[in-house]
Amino acid sequence: MRTRRTPLAYYLVALILGIAGGLTISEISMSSRTDLMGAPWLVSLLLFILGVMILLMAIQVHRYAKGERKEMDSRFAVNTLVMSKSLGIACAALLGWYGSQALVSMGHSSAPYYAAVMRECLAASAVCLIDVVIGAVGEWLCQLPPDEGPENPKKRNSAKRRLPDAAQKESMDR
Incomplete structure (x- = not known):
């Protein structure tokens, strides 16, 4: 099976779609006075833990590709590559989603609700940015050496x- 690196355009499209979704939710939330904005702290924590786990798995695949590890299940290597790709794309979309909500909330940060939403969304955006980088690095770590x-x-x-x-x-x- 031959796989290619995820093009940068995919990350940008996911980011743009996330921004559009976040802005839409922000507008709906402000106009209808419903509580749709923000990100629970648990989501940020779980995304961070997921990113670290995928990075550790990708490091194991890289050790196998370099010859430092003798055995590895091929399904584990493929699944790690797929998870790295999906983590990068999904977190790019979430980065746009939470980032746009944080930007909209900054204009109203004097209100306690919007200040809390801004803090939550900034934390979630930072974690998503870290996970996008982890996804791209995980893809790179899962590369096999050139076939001779x-x-x-x-x-x-x-x-x-x-x-x-x-x-x-x-x-x-x-």
């Missing part, structure tokens, strides 16, 4: 060295 196929010059030279002397002389005569 049979046409690689290093492989050809080592194959010649492994031939018996008579076979080498015969192949050189041709």
Whole structure:
């Protein structure tokens, strides 16, 4: 299976969609006097813990790719790569969501409700930014070294060295 790094445009699209959603929720919340804004502290804590766990898993995959670890389940490596990709994209969208709510709340920060929303959303935005970086780094850590196929010059030279002397002389005569 061949995978590619997540393009920067995907992160930007997720961020823009998150900003649009956050602004929409902010407008609905302000116009209808409903409590839709903010981020519970538990969400920020869980996102941070999830990011750290995925980073630790990606480090294990990287150790295997470098040869420092002897065995690894291929499903674990693939799942770690998928989780790193999804963490980066999802947290980019959440960064836009919480960041836009924090910006809207700054205009009304003299009110206690909006001051609390601003603090919660700034904390959630910081955690989401950290998780976007962790997702991108996790993708990089899950890369495998380049495949040295049979046409690689290093492989050809080592194959010649492994031939018996008579076979080498015969192949050189041709």
